[in-house]
Amino acid sequence: MFRRVTATDVARLAGTSQSAVSRVFTPGASVSPETREKVTAAAAQLGYRPNAIARSLITRRSRIVAVAMAYLNNQFYPDVLEALSDRLQAQGYQILLFTADRHAAADPVLEQVMRYQVDAIVLASTSLSSAFARECRQAGVPVVMFNRTTDDPDLLSVTGDNEQGGHAIARFLAAGGHRRPAFIAGLEASSTNRDRELGFTRGLAEAGQAAPLRAVGHYSYEGAVEATRQLLRRDDRPDAIFCANDHMAIACMDVARHEFGLAVPEDLSVIGFDDVGPARWPSYDLTSYSQPLLPMVDATVEILMECMEDPSRPARGVVLKGSLMVRGSARRPMDWGG
Known part of the structure; x- marks a missing residue:
């Protein structure tokens, strides 16, 4: 019979405590080099992988950021998704992607999102109602609108100019x-x-x-x-x-x-x-x-990290300047200097 390898098995083989095993697999946790080496060697030998779902039940943090995105046939948004995934993974978070209707508010999709106990939500190429935004805030789940703004002063947003x-x-x-x-x-x-x-x-x-x-x-x-x-x-x-x-x-x-x-x-x-x-x-x-795609993504991740650390932070909107890229599809003015 197949039995899933547990942290207890790793601790027994490594000669350490179960809490030491947990610290080794927790980003940023303090652990001695000797303990880390023993635990990682034991984990490799046993084929152990940490159970992220079990950990989320203990820490009450899933380390998952939901991304609700519409209109993926526009190349801008797959590029955003790739950059956002890279930046969040560097912070120890993973993306859970939901597709939304670009012609309507994302509320029905977000009803599903909230069932996954995500730590934060990014809305790209879609929007949500003020009522659902308030519900997310009350649940302690920050929502950042990417490449969209709203008249709601309590919503976080990042856009180009x-x-x-x-x-x-x-x-x-x-x-x-x-x-x-x-x-x-x-x-x-x-x-x-x-x-x-x-x-x-x-x-x-x-x-x-x-x-x-x-x-x-x-x-x-x-x-x-x-x-x-x-x-x-x-x-x-x-x-x-x-x-x-x-x-x-x-x-x-x-x-x-x-x-x-x-x-x-x-x-x-x-x-x-x-x-x-x-x-x-x-x-x-x-x-x-x-x-400015990468600066927009960086600003989004920065805001998410701030708000997950302190949900009481006031809402803010970030607007980043871009630039006109002059190529061959438009007649260039004789004296155009930008």
Whole structure:
């Protein structure tokens, strides 16, 4: 009969106490080099692995951070997930991934999340209601919204400077002589879309231009295909399109080139937002506003660690600046210096 090896078995073989075995396998715990060597040798010989679930019952800490994420076909979020996992593992935490509906609040998913006794929650590309946020706080589970903001002053958030990014894109296009810019929106209710469009419209107004033409792509490739068709079929066809993310900008370029026979950027300038990997591929060479992904992830992990240590810490929002990455998909102004 197979019997799972226990810490007691390891302690007996190593000639130590069971508590010494526990300390050896607890990150940051104090243990002498001699004891560590004996315990790890005994554990290797027996094939012992610590039972994280049993430990969580004792410590009341699962060392698991739930990540509720939607829209994984946007390359930005798989990159976020990888970086977040790396940073949390370095702190002794593991990720438990839940997928959410990007068109709705994440409350139903989080009802499931809370049953797993997670230590914290990161919401990426989705949001939650104020009522559920209060419930999480009362349970001592910090929630950080990643790349989203909310009007709730008690919620933690980390975002790029979306409004400034939209403003920088408007300034770039106006300086390049574009006179009929358009905007392909993402999800209407999302803070990222709202702020990017606000900055873009404000920047155009400062340049003496009217509000841009507009279509909605819902942050999806298919949605952006149809939105691009709507814009390019117009008699007053735009000479530049700013898409609220790179995923839609790639769709926009595909439609402009292959369905309408337009040259990019000679006939149409296209700009995205996020600066994901495909933006740098030679076939797209996409001008894009780069989100500071790694600093955003680092800030998220820092906030999580602070709040798990002291749940009474006041809520705060972190906004990190990005930069416009000028490539070949948009006409560059003659005197553009950034």
